[in-house]
Amino acid sequence: MTKKLNIALVGNPNSGKSSLFNVLTGLNQKVGNFPGVTVDKKTGTSTIAPGFDANIIDLPGTYSLYPKRADEWVAYKVLLNQDELVKPDMIVLVADASNLKRNLLFCSQIIDLKVPVVVALTMMDLAKSKGTQIDIPGLERELGVTIVAVNPRKNKGIPQLKKAIELAAEKLQQAAPRDFIDMxxxxxxxxxxxxxxxxxxxxxxxxxxxxxxxxxxxxxxxxxxxxxxxxxxxxxxxxxxxxxxxxxxxxxxxxxxxxxxxxxxxxxxLFTERLDNILMHRYWGYIILLAVLFLLFQSVFWVAQYPMDGIEWVFGKLGGFLGSSLPDTWWSDLLINGVIAGLSGILVFIPQIMILFGLITLLEDTGYMARISFLTDKLMRKVGLNGKSVMPMISGFACAVPAIMSARNIENKKERLLTIMVTPLMSCSARLPVYTILIALIIPSKLYFGFLSLQGLVMMGLYLLGTVMALIVAWVLKWFIKTTERSFFILELPVYRGPRWKNALTTMIEKAKIFVFDAGKVIMVISLLLWALSTYGPKAKMHAVTTTYNEQAAANEQLKENIIKEKTAALTTAAISDTARLTAKYDSLIAKNDEQGSLIEKERKTALLQSSYAGSLGGFIEPAIRPLGYDWKIGIALITSFAAREVFVGTMATLYSVGDDADENNTTLRQKMSAAVRPNGSKVYDLATGLSLLVFYVLAMQCMSTLAVVKRETRSWKWPVIQLFYMTGLAYFLSWLVYEIAK
Structure with missing residues (x-):
């Protein structure tokens, strides 16, 4: 019979606790919330020994058993057995050997709770580099608990730790028999x-x-x-x-x-101190930070270009093959212009998303992310925030939902609320597909000095725009949100470490899976719904369009037959010397007739699309968005984007694919959007419209999930409603301003 115990994993922040949790549990992890509070709960299962499994509970990091923040209260209540649903049978305490004095305070408090404890001593290599030598057997005697040196990053000491846990679970190692101090x-x-x-x-x-x-x-x-x-x-x-x-x-x-x-x-x-003198310099630190961000966004374009082009080529060829092979029926149209178009809108952006998350993970792994908080604290305070606001805002580059949840670590209520209100202005990964396709449409692929990509510079500019607007909005809102709480900024800087490439690769794969299976499901559903709304419409309206253009097509076909008859008659009676001239004349007339037929067919498909349910909806909202330079198709994309911003691409893929001929299925979405024209013949996606649309997507609140999590975190609908209106209004005004200037 398999024995299973609950083991609480505790320790100071930056002690290596998360790394140990990942090693012990592998992929057998779940993330949720602790009962009754919005603090992350990470749990996982681990096989300690044959017939002995453990449920590992990763508690939030804390420095002592005197809690101040919400996450520290969660850990505290679990350790004091005051959480009804989380009851640990024993504790694995993670202690940083390179900061042993500070870690021993929390360790001594845990020992005095009289719960079976095993200490996992991490950072031994760093302690050694500092010239620190630890007598582990002697430390065990002094503390009265088992201590095991581990290195989760290199998977060292894990079997010994599991053995110690097994012994503690079998009561061979009891709780410490004496108090650390005499209370x-x-x-x-x-x-x-x-x-x-x-x-x-x-x-x-x-x-x-x-x-x-x-x-x-x-x-x-x-x-x-x-x-x-x-x-x-x-x-x-x-x-x-x-x-x-x-x-x-x-x-x-x-x-x-x-x-x-x-x-x-x-x-x-120490190497860390010498490096900090450079990376956290009062002047050079900011320049280095901008350079790091610049390289980050340049890399997103440099590295992702070839796999993206390859994915587009594959889907273009697949669409063309199916269009020429399958019969002209509703189900083949659904497959090609609904399913295939929707899939291409999902998969083409996986390379960029993987690269972005991989690079961010490497920055976190090396310890540089925490330095960004210290660098920006002075600036943050001027707009009503503090350095701890930086981490949620940076996390917002990935996704606003977990970023807003991470603002729980900010003790000051006003600063926490301000952080929540402005974090959605940071350009999340859902905006990346929109930025990518629009930048490719309106910004030429140029290199300056042989390596600076113009498109990468524009991408970085969009991220900086969102950041600057977040700071401006925070400065404005700080005058309206009042508090008497004082604010303090205390954050421990982790040591610099080499990046874990395996960890970065795992994160890249996980984020790609989340995008494909979570965002992808939404995109596919909306793509199929849009195909139906774009293919069908009010019967009377659709019938009128079909009748009108069938008559025009029939008249054009009749004209072609007449030309062919005239050609036959003329060639029959003409002299041999006139045959070539007459053939060229009538072939030219037939070619023009064919061009007219193609034009009629294209106009018919456009008219059917505009008469469809989707076209009717787009036509209804078009007057409101026309001042921004948008047409009805863009209007539909703006509406569907409220489900998720990345749906913009799937919407465009469907709208520009419905009614395609077989040969048109070979073209990519970017080519179709680039060829789109207005009734007056001008391009839909010119520089002015493209820039206006980019600014709109930088600033608009187009994410229902974000609004839901803001409501949950603030426990009120007041703040998400304010957020929706101020972000949408700001997006509309600045998009209009950019369009008027650029046109």
Whole structure:
């Protein structure tokens, strides 16, 4: 019979906890929310030994058992057994060997909870590079718990850690028999009073019941009893906490002297410090940051160009082959112009999405992302935010939904709300397909100095536009959102590390799968719906169009027959010397007649499309968007984009494919959009319209999922409604302004 235990994985931020979680659980992971709160819960299963599986719960990182933020409260309640649904049987505590003194504070608090604990000591290689030597057996004796050195990035020490977990689970390794510090010497009488209510709790756990019982799910009678204990013994939470921390650090200092040898920090300048002097320089740091972002967006175009061209070519050939091979029926039209067109609109952007996420993962892995927060804190404060707002905003380049959720780490309510309100202005990956196709249409593929791509520069400009507008909007909103809370910015900088290419590759594959199966499902459904709306329409209207153009086609065909008859008669009676001249004359007339027939057929298809349900909807909204330079097809795309921005491409693929001839199926979507003209003969996607559309997609709120998560995070419809109106209004005004200037 397989045994299964719940193991809580805890540790300080940046201690290697997430890496260890990934190694232990592999792909057997789930992400959700802790019950009742919007804080991420990562869980996964791991086989510790034959017949022994563990449910690993990755708790949010925290520095001590005195919580301040929402995510720290989540970890705290789980560790104090105050979460009804998450009950750990044992704890694996991840400690950073290169910052052992700081990590031992949290470790000592966990030990005093009297729960079976195994310590996973990470960053041993970094500690060694600092000249730090740790006597692990001696440290085990001092702490009274099992300690295993691990390196999750290189998969070292994992079997030994699993063995230690197995021994702890079999009760061969009990909870620490002695307290790390004597809590009875600090608050003996209050602890004794509390133990009359909860006899089984440890001394240290009793102190936490006295300090934070108001935040625990206890019945009213128990709450009153605890309050009475505090009152009877004049319990002072602040004094108790301060004395506890001082005693813990006093004992930690003694343990460090006995078990750790550290080199003189003045004798060795660390690589991280030297690199920070350059990357976080008050002037050069910003220039380097812009250069990094520039290379990021240049790479998206450089590297992705060839696979994108290949995917477009394959779908173009496939559409042409099916168009010439299949019979002219409704189901073949659905397959080619609905399914194939929709799939091409999804798959063609996978290379860019994979490259973007891969590069962002490498930046996070190396430790540079945290430096960006420090670099930008001064600027953030001027607009009402702080450095912690940068991480959600940068995450917004990937997706606004998790980015908004990550704003929970911002303690100040005003700064958190401002961050939530402006994060959707950051250009998420859903906008990338729209940017790509529009930039390819209106911006020439030029290189400056042999390596600077004009299209890449425009792409970077769009991302900077969204960022600048986010800062401006935050500055405006800070005058309307009032608070008396003071703001502090404390963030630990992780050490620089080499990138994990396997991790980046895994992320790229996962993000591509999410795009294909999540966004792709929406795109496909809307593509098929649009095919139906574009193919069918009101019977009377469609019949009138069909009748009119059938009559024109019949008249043109009759004219062609008459020309052929005249040609035959003329050649019959003509002299031999006139045969070549007459043949050329009548062939020219027939060719013109064929051109007229093709024109009539194209006009018929256009008229049928405009008379369809989709055309009627586009015609209804066209007056409102005409000042921006948009036609009815773009109008339909704007509407469907509210489901997801990337649906714009699928919408265009369907609208420009309905009614195609077999030979037209060979052309790519970009070619079809480039050839599109207005009734007056001018190009639909000229520079003015293209720039206007790009600006609209940078600024508009076109994501129902984002609005839903803003409502959930703010617990009110007020803020998502304000967000929808201010972003849409801003997008409309600036798009109109750009169009008027550019035309």
């Amino acid at each position: 009875t010497a600090i608050a003996g009488e209050p602890i004794a009073g509390l133990k009359k209510i909860f006899p089984a709790v440890s001394n240290y756990r009793a102190v936490h019941f006295l300090i934070n019982h108001e935040n625990f799910e206890l019945d009213a009678a128990t709450q009153v009893a605890i309050e009475q204990v505090e009152k009877d013994h004049k319990f002072n939470p602040t004094k108790t906490q301060a004395e506890e921390i001082m005693q813990r650090y006093g004992r930690i200092k003694h343990i460090m002297q006995q078990t750790v040898v550290e080199s003189d920090p003045l004798q060795k300048s």
